[in-house]
Amino acid sequence: PVSPARAVGGGWPLVIAHRGASAYAPENTLAAVDKAAELGIRWVENDVQRTRDGELVVLHDDNLRRTTDVEEVFPDRAPWKVKDFTAAEIARLDAGSWFGPAYAGARVPTLEQFVNRVERHHQKLLLEIKNPELYPGIERQTLKVLGNEGWLDRSHLAGRLIVQGFSADSVRTVHELKPAVKTGFLGTPPVSDLPGYAGFADQINPSYGSLSTAYVASVQAFTGPHGRPLEVFTWTVDDAATAQRVAGYGVDGIITNKPDVVREAVDG
Numbered sequence: 001p002v003s004p005a006r007a008v009g010g011g012w013p014l015v016i017a018h019r020g021a022s023a024y025a026p027e028n029t030l031a032a033v034d035k036a037a038e039l040g041i042r043w044v045e046n047d048v049q050r051t052r053d054g055e056l057v058v059l060h061d062d063n064l065r066r067t068t069d070v071e072e073v074f075p076d077r078a079p080w081k082v083k084d085f086t087a088a089e090i091a092r093l094d095a096g097s098w099f100g101p102a103y104a105g106a107r108v109p110t111l112e113q114f115v116n117r118v119e120r121h122h123q124k125l126l127l128e129i130k131n132p133e134l135y136p137g138i139e140r141q142t143l144k145v146l147g148n149e150g151w152l153d154r155s156h157l158a159g160r161l162i163v164q165g166f167s168a169d170s171v172r173t174v175h176e177l178k179p180a181v182k183t184g185f186l187g188t189p190p191v192s193d194l195p196g197y198a199g200f201a202d203q204i205n206p207s208y209g210s211l212s213t214a215y216v217a218s219v220q221a222f223t224g225p226h227g228r229p230l231e232v233f234t235w236t237v238d239d240a241a242t243a244q245r246v247a248g249y250g251v252d253g254i255i256t257n258k259p260d261v262v263r264e265a266v267d268g
């Protein structure tokens with residue numbers, strides 16, 4: 001049974017704008033978090049990676065081709081990997097035109113620029129450390145950047161930050177470096193493995209296709225590193241019927257490119 005605190009409606013489950021409100025604005029740009037804010041969405045999910053000269057930037061793919069004009073600007077730099085470009089080079093790229101002319105000139109934000117915008121909107125951040133195997137030490141560096149100007153302390157104290165990833169080792173590293181920060185593991189581990197995950201992750205965040213009421217209940221029956229039941233945020237759900245179905249499973253959060261559609265589906 002779904003407890004009253006977790007009943008559908010009343011703002012539960014949480015709705016998280018995937019890569020920002022990425023159905024309506026270019027993913028992982030400031031415009032996408034602006035759009036989420038405009039829709040009244042408090043949580044955004046975004047991805048962090050690292051440039052050749054060690055700057056953290058917000059981008060999903062491990063290369064720049066799909067979401068920027070990198071092939072035009074740097075035609076001789078195939079395969080256009082993020083890790084092979086400097087921050088100054090990436091700052092020259094247009095990360096909006098591929099999505100639509102209204103967004104021409106949007107940039108790939110640095111993590112610092114990104115966090116400042118999230119804070120300005122009073123939003124909450126589910127930050128994924130993407131491809132950590134490509135970027136040794138990115139966990140420590142991410143926490144350091146998040147710590148600048150006191151943002152990390154203000155945020156995790158206020159429950160406004162979760163760091164997640166597909167790599168159990170990377171998520172465990174985040175937990176060990178900064179135990180106060182809430183963490184999430186992306187995947188659907190077997191129930192028999194959950195005691196291990198509960199040592200370093202506050203959330204188990206599966207693709208919705210692999211979910212069931214029984215699995216969600218099994219996860220929530222474990223206690224995480226902060227002494228609270230493990231949570232389940234599922235992804236990426238963009239239609240009302242699926243949103244209602246997974247809400248009925250008792251998930252704690254739904255990650256979506258269309259946060260207005262999902263909010264209406266679970267509240268309406």
Ligand code: G3P
Pocket residue numbers: 018045047060128186235255
């Ligand atoms: O937050 C879940 C989701 O973002 C994981 O998949 O590929 O969109 O980063 P991906």
Ligand code: CA
Pocket residue numbers: 045046047128
């Ligand atoms: Ca992601």
